[in-house]
Each structure stands twice: as structure tokens, then as C-alpha cells.
Amino acid sequence: DAGVIQSPRHEVTEMGQEVTLRCKPISGHDYLFWYRQTMMRGLELLIYFNNNVPIDDSGMPEDRFSAKMPNASFSTLKIQPSEPRDSAVYFCASSPGHQETQYFGPGTRLLVL
């Protein structure tokens, strides 16, 4: 079975550019999460969706970040404009219903120069 799929796996961009990260959750999972991981702050929850509806976006750093989930099989995390401090690994995870086990995708390594 395919796990959580993320693209791109690596992204290098210049400050000020728009960055779009993509995620396909495991089929049948009702919850989708976006995390960011850095050495300094560890793994932080940015936002999560339940049945395509954003439930909690309190972890989104600022207005430059936005996330959408137009359907059950696709979500995007957009950063516009990007800044060097946004450099991190961004993980998408999905979970079946209310169970706590979250299955993570391979992550997108973002470097903003």
C-alpha cells in the first residue's frame, strides 16, 4: 500500500519566491496534518484538517503560510513570500479517524536562500 506521498522531496528557492508543497494522504484517512521540523524547535504542528476542513491552524507561523485541502486525496501548503527562516523539513501526516497513530510522509526539505 502506498503511504503518504509528498512532493517535491527537495526544494531550493530564493527569498521572496512562492513555494508550494504537496501531499497525498493515505486513502481513507480522515485527518491530515502539516508539520515543520527544525533542529532548534523540533517537530511543530502547523495545521490539521478533518474531512478536508481546516480544524486548527494555530500553529501556522504567520500570514505568509496558507494550507488548503480541496479534496480527500490532496493538500497543499503554500509559503508566499518565502524567507530564509522558513528553511526546514515539512512533513505531512495522515490518520484514520480518531485514532492517534499518525503516518508521516517522507517530507519536503526546503532551503530558502
Next chain:
Amino acid sequence: RKEVEQDPGPFNVPEGATVAFNCTYSNSASQSFFWYRQDCRKEPKLLMSVYSSGNEDGRFTAQLNRASQYISLLIRDSKLSDSATYLCVVKKSGGGADGLTFGKGTHLIIQP
């Protein structure tokens, strides 16, 4: 005090030895606890849940001490493949799928 604290390590342990590390949490209302494993440049994966009575999965034993607000992970007969970062995860009370708080992880290196 941070919500979830772990000793970052690294813990350098010879193959075959037993190693244990703890994690402390600040919210006494926390309900669920987990250990995730993360290999270098990979995603976190659930290792095991931690139950109030303690639980074992092969060489791995997890324990919870609610009075002192810490959980522990014990690895017996360590293997080279156990080298990874172990993330302590705490779920707040209130239900739902949110509320997972990750520690920054403990880095374990098993040496031949």
C-alpha cells in the same frame, strides 16, 4: 518549562547493551503517550504506545509514571539497527486527533 522534554544525547551504547532514556511532560492532564522513531533524514514512525501499566514489545519496554510525569523507553540487547532518534509524544486531554506534542528527540548511536 517545556511541554515535553528529552535529553538530546547522543547516547553512545555498545551493541548488545541495555539502554534507557526518559521523557518528562509538563501537562498533568495528558492522556496518551507514545514513542516514535526517526531515522536520519527519514520521517518519524510510531514505535509503540505507552500504557499506564507499562508495556513491552520484543526488546522494547515502555513505562509511564504519572506521579512524576515521565515516560521511559528501555531497549534490551541493542542492535546496530536501533541507532535512530527517539521522539517522545504526548497527547493532551480533550479528545480529537489534535494535541500531539513531540519532544525534540533523543539521539541513540549503537556502536559495534
